[in-house]
Structure formats: structure tokens, C-alpha cells
Amino acid sequence: MVHQIISWIVNTVGHIGYPGILVLMFLESSFFPFPSxxxxxxxxxxxxxxxxxxxxVVLFGLLGSLSGALFNYWISxxxxxxxxxxxxxxxxxxxxxLSRVDRFFERHGHISTFIGRLLPGIRQYISLPAGMAxxxxxxxxxxxxxxxxxxxxxxxxxxxxxxxNQELLRLYLHKxxxxxxxxxxxxxxxxxxxxxxxxxxxxxxxT
Numbered sequence: 577m578v579h580q581i582i583s584w585i586v587n588t589v590g591h592i593g594y595p596g597i598l599v600l601m602f603l604e605s606s607f608f609p610f611p612s613x614x615x616x617x618x619x620x621x622x623x624x625x626x627x628x629x630x631x632x633v634v635l636f637g638l639l640g641s642l643s644g645a646l647f648n649y650w651i652s653x654x655x656x657x658x659x660x661x662x663x664x665x666x667x668x669x670x671x672x673x674l675s676r677v678d679r680f681f682e683r684h685g686h687i688s689t690f691i692g693r694l695l696p697g698i699r700q701y702i703s704l705p706a707g708m709a710x711x712x713x714x715x716x717x718x719x720x721x722x723x724x725x726x727x728x729x730x731x732x733x734x735x736x737x738x739x740x741n742q743e744l745l746r747l748y749l750h751k752x753x754x755x756x757x758x759x760x761x762x763x764x765x766x767x768x769x770x771x772x773x774x775x776x777x778x779x780x781x782x783t
Contacts, residue, residue, distance in 0.1 A: 579773060583714055586682075593628070594628075594632055594633070594636040597615065597616070597619055597633060597636040597637050597640060598636045598637075598639055598640040598643070599640065600615045600773050601615060601636070601637050601638075601639075601640025601641050601643075601644065601728075602640045602641075602643045602644040602647070602664075603642070603644065603702075604641070604644060604700065605640065605641045605642075605643070605645050605647075605699070605724070606643025606644040606645075606647050606648055606700070610726065612637070612641075612728070612764070613731065613749055615637070615745075616633065616637050616728055616732050616742075617731050617732070617734050617735030617738075617749070618735060619637070619732065619735065619747055620633060620731065620732040620733065620734065620735025620736040621738075623733045623735075623736055623737065624735070624736045624739060625672070625731070628678060630732060630736055633732050634725070634728050634729050634732050636648060637722055637728040637731075638721065638725050638728050639733065641693075641720070641722055641724035641727075641728060642717065642721060642724060643723070645693075645702075645703045645716075645720045645728035646703075646717075647711075647728055648701070648703035648704055648707065649699075649703045649704075649711075649716060650707065651704075651707065652703065652704040652705070652706070652707030652708045653707040653708070653710065662731070681705065681706055681709035681711045684767075686715050686718075686719045687719075687764075687767050688702065688706075689703075689706055689711070689716060689719035689720055689723065690719045690720075690722050690723040691723065691760045691764060692723065692728065693719075693720060693723025693724045693726075693727060694723055694727055694756045694757075694759065694760050695723075695756065695757065696753055696759055698741065699723075699724075699727070703716075703720070717745075724781035727756070730752055730756075731749075731752075734748050734749060734752060735762060738765045
């Protein structure tokens with residue numbers, strides 16, 4: 577069954593081409609549960625066969641990811657905060673909690689968005705709190721491009737190098753996912769240490 581689905585995706589992407597990658601990655605980055613792991617590696621495989629171009633695969637995958645992220649950002653910006661302001665008390669979400677979200681993304685939105693794009697189960701939804709907090713849009717776009725770009729590049733290279741061997745590809749994707757989680761934890765620790773050091777340094781100058 578899985579092999580048939582992968583074969584269908586390979587054939588579909590090969591037939592539709594780069595716009596197909598963009599559309600599927602838009603879906604992956606918005607509300608639809610369509611994993612990028614079944615979109616980009618097949619496209620990378622097609623690039624290894626000379627049927628697609630690897631840099632264009634990465635580019636259109638990145639554009640699709642950004643488009644989906646901006647869609648979620650816009651939906652959350654338009655509907656999220658007004659909804660929680662009106663009905664949040666019924667969900668035990670206070671105005672104070674919303675203000676904390678705003679302050680958090682004002683201070684840490686860039687690193688949260690970047691790291692969120694690397695983590696399974698989070699990358700599709702990190703745009704929602706960013707939109708609700710009205711995170712600076714250029715900063716949101718840059719952070720999304722960096723995080724999504726790294727993820728798409730890794731997936732494309734995996735498909736390009738491993739090819740159509742589904743068992744081997746699954747093994748590599750499993751290792752890649754845990755490597756991304758480990759990298760995200762490391763990056764979070766480094767960022768927190770930097771913020772702590774910067775805060776102490778700023779406090780020392782002010783005394």
C-alpha cells in the first residue's frame with residue numbers, strides 16, 4: 577500500500593512537475609496533514625534520474641512551504657486573536673495569557689519559528705501562534721525560509737542519494753528526524769545560554 581502511494585506521488589510529481597511540488601508543500605505547511613517526507617524525496621529521486629532539477633526541487637519546495645506558512649499566519653492573524661478574546665474565557669485562556677504569547681514571540685519569535693520548522697508535528701502549526709502574536713512579518717518570513725529551506729534541502733538530498741529504495745529511505749528519514757530534534761535541542765540550549773549571558777552583561781552595564 578505504501579509503495580503504491582509513493583509510486584503515485586512519484587508519477588504525479590513527474591507529470592505535474594514543479595507546480596505540483598509547490599502545491600503539495602503548500603498543503604504540507606498549512607492545515608492539511610500531508611507530510612513533506614512523501615513529497616520532496618520522490619522529487620529528489622526524479623532529479624537523480626535527470627527528470628527534474630535538484631535546485632529547482634528545493635526552490636519550489638521552499639516556496640510551497642513559505643506559502644503554506646503565510647496562509648496559516650494570515651488565518652491566525654485574522655481569526656485567532658479575536659476568537660480567543662471573545663471565547664478564550666470558556667477555554668480557560670485569559671487575556672493575560674495572550675499577552676504572554678505576544679511578549680514571547682516579540683522576544684523569541686525568530687528562533688521559535690526556525691526551530692519549529694525542523695520538528696515533526698510542529699512545523700505545520702508554528703505559524704499559528706506567530707500570527708496570533710502579530711510577529712514581525714519580515715522576520716517571520718526569514719525564519720521560515722531558513723528553517724523550511726534546511727528541511728527541504730535535507731529531504732531532497734536524501735531522495736537524490738538514496739533513490740527509490742523505500743526501506744533504506746525510511747531508515748535515513750528516521751535518522752534525519754532524530755538528528756533534527758537533537759540539533760533543535762542543541763540550538764535551544766545555545767540560544768538560552770546566549771540570552772542569559774546577554775542579560776547579565778546588559779544588567780552589569782546598567783549598574
